[in-house]
Amino acid sequence: MNDCVFCKIVAGEIPSQKLYEDEEIIVIRDIEPKAKVHCLCIPKEHFALLEEMDERRALIVKRALQKIPALKKTLGVEDGFRLVVNQGTNAGQSVPHLHIHILGGEPLPWE
Ligand code: AMP
Numbered sequence: 199m200n201d202c203v204f205c206k207i208v209a210g211e212i213p214s215q216k217l218y219e220d221e222e223i224i225v226i227r228d229i230e231p232k233a234k235v236h237c238l239c240i241p242k243e244h245f246a247l248l249e250e251m252d253e254r255r256a257l258i259v260k261r262a263l264q265k266i267p268a269l270k271k272t273l274g275v276e277d278g279f280r281l282v283v284n285q286g287t288n289a290g291q292s293v294p295h296l297h298i299h300i301l302g303g304e305p306l307p308w309e
């Protein structure tokens with residue numbers, strides 16, 4: 199996906215504050231944080247929505263979710279965190295490349 203900002207970050211074509219990387223995912227700081235700590239866990243493979251997630255992609259996301267607790271200290275969310283996945287523009291998804299928001303670092307409102 200040539201015009202996808204997250205594919206460009208994965209490819210190193212645009213800079214990011216990368217906190218973690220392995221063969222399947224990267225975790226970067228969000229450029230416009232909505233919480234004291236706001237990171238994005240991004241599968242390297244491009245797909246936009248959960249409905250595009252076949253078994254293989256689902257395993258990548260499952261493994262990503264299992265890795266996040268081990269990254270708590272690196273990310274600065276030892277006291278707890280919230281995971282958010284926006285699906286579709288009506289739900290606020292602005293980047294059509296599936297990603298998991300990791301929010302924490304202070305008490306978060308539950309509105
Ligand atoms: P969403 O609205 O759920 O699609 O989330 C997209 C997120 O990506 C937003 O929180 C943006 O602030 C963030 N974002 C967009 N471009 C970049 C970038 N170049 N580096 C880091 N975060 C970005």
